[in-house]
Amino acid sequence: MGPVSPAQRDAVTGRLRDAGCVWAEDETRLLVEAATGPEMLAALVDRRVAGEPLEYLLGWAEFCGERIAVDPGVFVPRTRTALLVAAAVAVTGPAATVVELCCGSGALTRALARRLVTPRLLAAVDLDPAAVACARRNLAALSVPVFAGDLFDPLPVAWRGGLDLVVANAPYVPTAELTLLPTESRRYEAPVALDGGSDGLAVLRRIAVAALSWLAPGGHLVLEIGAGQVDEVRAVLTDAGLEATVVRDEVLGATAMTARCPADVAGRRNEN
Structure with a gap:
């Protein structure tokens, strides 16, 4: 103007x-x-x-130095989620096979694509049709496929047991605490991107249980969690057969968990 x-x-x-x-x-x-x-x-x-989120008015959000298109209703990437990018890069080697679950706008995959060394595979998944459409726009230039479906369900069966990295900013807010979120989130973002069930761990628990079957030996699951959920999430990951480590960034006010798939995963899969 x-x-x-x-x-x-x-x-x-x-x-x-x-x-x-x-x-x-x-x-x-x-x-x-x-x-x-x-x-x-x-x-x-x-x-x-x-009260409408600024990102919806602009049509984009800044994340890890990039402008990510954000459509109304799609989860707006938070600055604190940059910790997931750093944690994922720290545990992932070159030529990695990478899948982002609960991808929303695809911001994590966009950021990882710029930071990983020649990833062999990048893909993203979301259950919400609006998020899938938004992520496909953001990832089209990178030729990254975005699957519509529930967590690992829509992925090719041939990928099972071969993923080096699974990263997810899955919903982790307990249902009863949704009313405590900022008005921008409560009124405008899709509930499916926020509601983690009665204890906040419903989706995280499902990801952890399934991850053992999808990760390659030595592969990692990286999750954003609430600061007060460390002990509970560590227990969930350990019970699933993964080796969990907490990662914090006080400046960002962020907490994440990395979970390694053990080298003897074949035996554990047979046990399950």
């Missing part, structure tokens, strides 16, 4: 600040850049003041 006067910018910033936007000045700049004219700017500001 055309030039916006300092008075107009101040008015927008004031409205955003009054609505509780912590980074009101930055949001003003982004909304001004996104608007094609005064009417569109006013409409965007009204929607933001009403």
